Amino acid sequence: MSLSQQDLDPDSTTDMEDVTDAEEELIKKCEEMWKDMEECQNKLSLVGTETLTDSNAQLSLLIMQVKCLTSELSQWRKETPEMIPLKEEVLVALGKEEFQKLRGDLELVLSTIQSRNEKLKEDLEREQKWLDEQQQILESLSVLHNELKHPVVTFSESRIFNQLKTKMRDIKEYKEKILVTLGEFLEDHFPLPDRNVKKKKKNIQESTAQLITLHEILEILLNRLFDVPHDPYVKISGSFWPPYIELLLRNGIALRHPEDPTRIRLEAFHQ
């Protein structure tokens, strides 16, 4: 077991070319150690072999481990660390090695930190851009907010009132104009039958009631429609001249009551 603790590192110094005192010393030491090893090897080869079976494996292994560990422990306690001779060349060579290793490690660290730095810079830039965008959004939103909170009142109430009044006046005038035109039109084209026509046949019954003009009939129907919207029907009276009633019905301007033929109404053109 002590073989495994032999330091094999000095072997690596054996391929230097210059033969100096320090090296000769080292080589001598190595050869001494090698001789020790050969002796130990000889002793070992005398020890027999034994194999394990599954049943006795654990126990025997554990016992062996205990023995070996205790002997290793005692060996460590006994042994004092052997130093390689502290000659200048040796120290320099060792020092160089150490420094090379250190340099390699530091370079690794440097490259890692540099790449991390770059990543952090990229992250920072990204976050900065995001922040700028957010601030712009915030600004525009606050401007909008202010605008909506205090709307600029560009009109006054009186002006709207006046506007409405003028509108109403205009509409009323228009209405008058249309009604006058309607009246003239009806007078021209739909006059009442002439009362002065001689009655040729005596057995024609004449209505005794006074006939009213078509204009008046229409007025009655119109008023009824707007006064009593749920029952816009007007009873046909004797003052309605029948041909005109027929005219209105046939042209779809008036409609009969579905159940009562003596009542008519004006068609609701406005609905």
Added chain:
Amino acid sequence: MSVLRPLDKLPGLNTATILLVGTDDVLLQQLAGSMLKEDCASELKVHLAKSLPLPSDVNRPRIDLIVFVVNLHSQHSLRNVEESLHHVDSTFFLGKVSFLATGAGQESHCSVHRNTVVKLAHTYRSPLLFCDLEVEGFRTTMAQRLVRMLQICAGHVPGVSALNLLSLLRSTENPSLEDL
């Protein structure tokens, strides 16, 4: 010799030798390749074997670490390893033997239960490593671990012996006191 002994020869200068035992040739070759690619201060030698005992006429260097590779997909590899274990000297098990179980990634193909291998490693008081040797990344990592272990077992790391390593690897691997 039919039984492998750990310290039967003098070591080669600055060399460390590992023996991989297992039935899967392809996997062993790949693992050996990954190990040889590793940066190492000592010279590495990898020997592959299907099973023990090894033919005795070959001039081989001193073996520093044996790794028994068990493929969880085949019962045959487990039995092969179990038989080979009988040809190893008991002193090898003081840290110079390790078990490696592969194929645990594909649960559906496993015919050997994980616990069987765990118990085997526990019986022989040796560390058990799990690795899917078919996956490149895992194989490289495992190769690095094995190289480190090999260096310690060959004595190239001053102050740490194979037995010390064994004690260090002990902590998380053993099952509870059920078996004792």
